[in-house]
Amino acid sequence: MSKTIFKNVQILDSTGTQPYLGEVLVENERITEVSPGVGKINDPNALVIDGRGQTLMSGLTDAHTHFTWDNRPFDQLGNTPVEEHLLSTIDSAKTYLDYGYTMCFGAASAKARLDVVVRDAINAGRIPGPRYRANGMEIATTAGDLVDSITQTADGVEDMRKVVRATIGLGVDNIKMSISGEEVTGTRSAEDTYITEEELQVAVDEAHRRGVKVCTHARSRDSVYLSLKTGVDVIYHASYIDEQGMDMLEAAKDRVFVAPAINWLVATLEDAGQFGYSHEAAEQAGYAKELDVAVKGVQEMHRRGIRVLPGGDYGFAWTPHGTYARDLAHFVNLFGYTEMEAIIAATSLGGELFGQADELGKVQPGYYADMILVDGNPLEDITILQDIKKITAVMKNGEFHRRPHENMIIPKEAHEPAMATV
Numbered sequence: 001m002s003k004t005i006f007k008n009v010q011i012l013d014s015t016g017t018q019p020y021l022g023e024v025l026v027e028n029e030r031i032t033e034v035s036p037g038v039g040k041i042n043d044p045n046a047l048v049i050d051g052r053g054q055t056l057m058s059g060l061t062d063a064h065t066h067f068t069w070d071n072r073p074f075d076q077l078g079n080t081p082v083e084e085h086l087l088s089t090i091d092s093a094k095t096y097l098d099y100g101y102t103m104c105f106g107a108a109s110a111k112a113r114l115d116v117v118v119r120d121a122i123n124a125g126r127i128p129g130p131r132y133r134a135n136g137m138e139i140a141t142t143a144g145d146l147v148d149s150i151t152q153t154a155d156g157v158e159d160m161r162k163v164v165r166a167t168i169g170l171g172v173d174n175i176k177m178s179i180s181g182e183e184v185t186g187t188r189s190a191e192d193t194y195i196t197e198e199e200l201q202v203a204v205d206e207a208h209r210r211g212v213k214v215c216t217h218a219r220s221r222d223s224v225y226l227s228l229k230t231g232v233d234v235i236y237h238a239s240y241i242d243e244q245g246m247d248m249l250e251a252a253k254d255r256v257f258v259a260p261a262i263n264w265l266v267a268t269l270e271d272a273g274q275f276g277y278s279h280e281a282a283e284q285a286g287y288a289k290e291l292d293v294a295v296k297g298v299q300e301m302h303r304r305g306i307r308v309l310p311g312g313d314y315g316f317a318w319t320p321h322g323t324y325a326r327d328l329a330h331f332v333n334l335f336g337y338t339e340m341e342a343i344i345a346a347t348s349l350g351g352e353l354f355g356q357a358d359e360l361g362k363v364q365p366g367y368y369a370d371m372i373l374v375d376g377n378p379l380e381d382i383t384i385l386q387d388i389k390k391i392t393a394v395m396k397n398g399e400f401h402r403r404p405h406e407n408m409i410i411p412k413e414a415h416e417p418a419m420a421t422v
């Protein structure tokens, strides 16, 4: 049995309790004991970490992940040959874990099998990466695709049933329905909707029959209605949700999750210029207006207690891999979340999103030991979670992906009882 004890850590357990000084015992892949105070947990066979007062918290969640986006401009996502694409997909998986993300919810794969192959390699211990729910290629109706080269099309109920079944046959955990537009395409408005209720319903029914979750690219008002009417599990964006949609969402809040992926809107306005999409072009396309209504929408969701998760659309040229925790700052600065609420959304709600609320996303006995050590207090400054140098250790499933610095590891003789008074 492998054992690790964290001593002298500020435990941020994701229950809403303020951080407290304490100790945590990890046995094999799970947390087995969490104790406030000092000197309560001892075991001569354990690896003992002196946390030096750093924060020990759950690993983070990204609710809208694309391992296969390889930092290219939007319209070139499908251009990478499969061999290089597999390598970049492996790199993204590792990058998420490097930055303390232990739960990622796949939101579409640029090629059919890249997500499932990489998920399986992670689970087999061949490559490092977070817990991952793999997706297939986006599914859209004819001329409803956002990027043709990464999308499969289906029209009508029986065609849709067939495409969804084939995608599920690849071994995916999630399917992605692209049902509204996106302004950067220049041809598909974010306020337009490209699917019928019957087409979306058959996709949801086929997926749920096989235990597969459904997520939607749903920016338009009507795409939110359709997602809620048909039983979609995770709604992405929901920018143009109206009062009626908000009421429907509230009525379904125990079942559905929203991930706005707001950083895409922010970065498209602020950071895309260097890649040839100027601020003026973004504003003209409607991104400033969309950001404004989307932020107001999430503020209202927050008031109504809807489960909104961070994460989303990292891996484009202007939302590169490794910048994932920008989302947490947006939750605080744009949506009005407290730092504690933002962290709970990124941890505890991740456990709920994964359907494992009693074993993922908290630092409590019985939970999987997916934890990060943070040099500082993210409740005082949420942006420290963007700084990899502040994330001093990453543990997933009870094993260190990144070990704490040697000077935080207490030598064995120092924690044996006979030496305790030296």
Ligand SMILES: [Zn+2]
Pocket: 064, 066, 107, 312, 313
């Ligand atoms: Zn996306």
